[in-house]
Amino acid sequence: MGRLTNNRLKSVFKKYSKEERRLVSSIKMIVGTKPFNLKPYQIAVQHTSVAKSVKKGFKESNERLEYLGDAVLGLVVAEYLFKKFPFKDEGFLTELRSRIVSRDSLNHVARTIGIPQIVRFDKKRKTPNSHKSLYGNALEALVGAVYVDKGFNTSRKFIVQKLLKPHYDLEEIINTTKNYKSKLIEWTQKNSKTPNFEHIQTIDKGHFKEFIIQIQIDDEPIAKGHGLSKKKAEQDAAREACTILEIE
Structure with missing residues (x-):
């Protein structure tokens, strides 16, 4: 065999x-x-x-x-x-x-x-x-x-x-915690664009909650982020947006 x-x-x-x-x-x-x-x-x-x-x-x-x-x-x-x-x-x-x-x-x-x-x-x-x-x-x-x-x-x-x-x-x-939100806001200011961080969902997972934030730039959805607080979800969404927009 x-x-x-x-x-x-x-x-x-x-x-x-x-x-x-x-x-x-x-x-x-x-x-x-x-x-x-x-x-x-x-x-x-x-x-x-x-x-x-x-x-x-x-x-x-x-x-x-x-x-x-x-x-x-x-x-x-x-x-x-x-x-x-x-x-x-x-x-x-x-x-x-x-x-x-x-x-x-x-x-x-x-x-x-x-x-x-x-x-x-x-x-x-x-x-x-x-x-x-x-x-x-x-x-x-x-x-x-x-x-x-x-x-x-x-x-x-x-x-x-x-x-x-x-x-x-x-x-x-x-x-090392990068402040992606600040980086994204700085980029939008330089490029005369308007960012908006919108809380779109909260998922109840029993002993904790997960928040979902969506970032819009000039009313166009760019990225979503998840986190155990709204602040962390904003950072996660901003990180993803920085990747998508290729912001160093």
Whole structure:
């Protein structure tokens, strides 16, 4: 049985094209293990701008894997912080997790580990504001691909050993709180625009409440933020708006 499995694996590898072998090598370097099934990884690095319709107009891009990877990443980070900080309350843990999985953080880590070298997108359609979260989204899709290919334990190991520990200084994150709201307001003033922070929802989660704030600039909705207080939700929304508007 083992020999049959090995033969099947060899036959699969013999069918790999040069481009596929390069992707396998990149995945091994980034994730730490070779793929069992290359297909989900090929989808993970395929942006919607180059995706082709496969069934009734459905495009096989990395968006579905991004959705899955976002959930897996959030769970693993939550579990990691829960164990690492046993005496911190949910507010602390939620804010720290939000900082770790923020779009700008994921974009930065994605660039550092080599996602730009493997992601495929239509460069002709790129504008200053398009594809702004391209690499961070692809990283989430890659997490989703690992989960589909090898399950939760390998996904957790990838996230903790290859992403969290090498690329995040938790003490620095804790001690450095950026005032994104002030940064956003300063930007709107320079550009003669009017920001508005609107409280749109409060979610009762039993022993605590989660607030949702939406930011509008010149009456146009830009971003939403979540937090265990309105102030924290405003900061979260402002952080997301700064990412979307590419405010340094």
